[in-house]
Amino acid sequence: MQKIITSALFVVLLLGVDWYVFQAVRTVSQGASAAAQRLITGGYWFVTLVSLLGIAWMAVSRGTPPTALRTYLTSAILILFVSKLVVVLFLLVDDAGRLARFAFRKLSNPPAPAGADGSPGISRSQFITRLGLVAAAIPFTSLLWGMAKGATDYQVKRVVLKFPNLPAAFDGFKLLQISDLHTGSFNANPEPLERAVALINRQNADLVFMTGDLVNNIATEVEPHIETLAKIQSKHPIYSILGNHDYADYVDWSTQGGASAKQANLDRLKQNHAKIGWKLMLDESHVVEQGGEKIAILGVQNWGAQMRFPKYGNLAQAHAGSGDASFKILLSHDPSHWEAQVLEYSDIDLTLSGHTHGMQFGVNLPGFKWSPVQYVYKQWAGLYSQGKQHLYVNTGLGFIGYPGRVGFLPEITVFELRRA
Structure with missing residues (x-):
């Protein structure tokens, strides 16, 4: 029973991280066409589903000798999760900032801020979100390079x-x-x-x-x-x-x-x-x-x-x-x-x-x-x-x-x- 509860909590954590990161993906894809947005959404959740199925398979086959498939699947899931955690860190900073600004406005009730010149541009939240996704690419590409080249770069x-x-x-x-x-x-x-x-x-x-x-x-x-x-x-x-x-x-x-x-x-x-x-x-x-x-x-x-x-x-x-x-x-x-x-x-x-x-x-x-x-x-x-x-x-x-x-x-x- 304890193992079932632990496994359930782990899956909830993974889904929570995926949902949170998806908000960033959806934010940066808002300017795309409706078809492109559907493709991005479908692709994102397809990869998430494959990752969860991979985790389930490894849990069922736990204790069996490691194989190349198992090793590389584990690493791929780890790389995705680490990269998503980087995005989460940026999103937490953004949400904390928005919460602080909301509380300040409620307390002081100042007029809504206007743009410096009225020209359109991305908001602070959009900028932080995009920065988070770019930052996530660093561990993602580094860890992939480490598998393709670094492991035997003597x-x-x-x-x-x-x-x-x-x-x-x-x-x-x-x-x-x-x-x-x-x-x-x-x-x-x-x-x-x-x-x-x-x-x-x-x-x-x-x-x-x-x-x-x-x-x-x-x-x-x-x-x-x-x-x-x-x-x-x-x-x-x-x-x-x-x-x-x-x-x-x-x-x-x-x-x-x-x-x-x-x-x-x-x-x-x-x-x-x-x-x-x-x-x-x-x-x-x-x-x-x-x-x-x-x-x-x-x-x-x-x-x-x-x-x-x-x-x-x-x-x-x-x-x-x-x-x-x-x-x-x-x-x-x-x-x-x-x-x-x-x-x-x-x-x-x-x-x-x-x-x-x-x-x-x-x-x-x-x-x-x-x-x-x-x-x-x-x-x-x-x-x-x-x-x-x-x-x-x-x-x-x-x-x-x-x-x-x-x-x-x-x-x-x-x-x-x-x-x-």
Whole structure:
């Protein structure tokens, strides 16, 4: 009963937003012919009806594996709703202004205002309404572009980091980080990842890291892409870790074999890391040697400060295996781990994380970046420093949920280590 009431209220909210926005559409189309107005009205409510039917279908099929149709339909409905909310904001401002002016006239009873020159023109309300519709086109076109182009518009970001304790043999050493591939979102299409791998290999990195979320949920999602990912080149072994999605915690295993099936899925995913040729690090440490000198690479399972994510990682165990290496790099998927635990280990010089995706939406300009995810994660994109310790949050190579990216495009990060 509670679900029925909640669903009914949700539908009423959607219809309320649609009715409110329709008033703006009707206002700006008043100058059109009667036939054009009928066409606009019919088209508007037809799209609304299709959206409601899509929501109903997704509610009925909830719990089934995501498909391309479901993903893109969800995104289309979301884009329409977000765009309509922008119009609603302008209409609320307009209605508030009209209410204030009405109250003022009732109280003061001044004569009705006349135009400055008596010439016809649009009213203040018409202007705000049109402005609202124009403003709504910004998120609408941006989110559509993010689906058509942004999702696979791979960007190489270059970061130079200086450390006084970096062994001399590693001066100029080049690291490359990728994260959050979410191969399940690519379905079986290898082309985007083939382009990404070619771009990765052109960087000629000494050492490559993958910092979690290889799949959306199921180990088999990566299997059509194993051959492609195995082509990634590195002068030293490629190290990887697990992210929150890799444990398949978001799958209802009660109808799919229970805990044993879930464990079998995780075991299969670990085997897939090995098939790709990556060294999966499970709360452990490895040494990379060059020119007779060494640095330590630590890798932990997923550990986040957010309560909704299980804490699988054991940093103490990974750190214990790193010994007295003079320079240490930690791979930890969730950036909230950094302030919660990592900073307590003062000899961990650089932490590499992912997880946030930059929410796949935001403003990313030189000197200014904004995304809704920043209200959840303090460190969410780019480089952060405290004392001599650094954290870099890669915004991810893949996507999940919304099949696109706006502002925070898919990222390949290249670090050049320098001895200060």
